[in-house]
Amino acid sequence: MENDRKTYYIAVESGEISRSETSSTWSFKIMATDEEITELRSLFNQNYANEWKNFIRAHIPFVEYHHDNENNAIDEKLKTIYQAIHRLGDAQAKQHIEEMGILSEDPLA
Incomplete structure (x- = not known):
C-alpha cells in the first residue's frame, strides 16, 4: 500500500x-x-457546502456565533480535515498542525 501513495x-x-x-x-x-x-x-466538498449555508445564514443577524449550527459544522469539518492532513502529512505538516493546537490529544480521534 505504501507504494500506492503519491505526494499531494x-x-x-x-x-x-x-x-x-x-x-x-x-x-x-x-x-x-x-x-x-x-x-x-469529500471533506473539502462537505465544508464548502457548510460555508454556503453559513453565508446564507449570515444574513439573519439575530443568531449569535456560538449558537450557530452552520458555524459549528464548519469548525468540526475543518478539525476533521486537519486530522486527516496530520495523519497523512510529512513531518513538517504534522508539526505545524500540532503547534496550531486544534487537535485532541489523540490526532486520530
Missing part, C-alpha cells in the same frame, strides 16, 4: 489538492492513496 500539496483555505508543487500556493505536503485523496476531497 494541500491548501486548506481554498480546498485545493494538487499533485504539482508549483501550480499554486500550498500549506501542507502529504502522501496519500487515491482512496485517501477521495476521502479528503
Whole structure:
C-alpha cells in the first residue's frame, strides 16, 4: 500500500489538492492513496457546502456565533480535515498542525 501513495500539496483555505508543487500556493505536503485523496476531497466538498449555508445564514443577524449550527459544522469539518492532513502529512505538516493546537490529544480521534 505504501507504494500506492503519491505526494499531494494541500491548501486548506481554498480546498485545493494538487499533485504539482508549483501550480499554486500550498500549506501542507502529504502522501496519500487515491482512496485517501477521495476521502479528503469529500471533506473539502462537505465544508464548502457548510460555508454556503453559513453565508446564507449570515444574513439573519439575530443568531449569535456560538449558537450557530452552520458555524459549528464548519469548525468540526475543518478539525476533521486537519486530522486527516496530520495523519497523512510529512513531518513538517504534522508539526505545524500540532503547534496550531486544534487537535485532541489523540490526532486520530
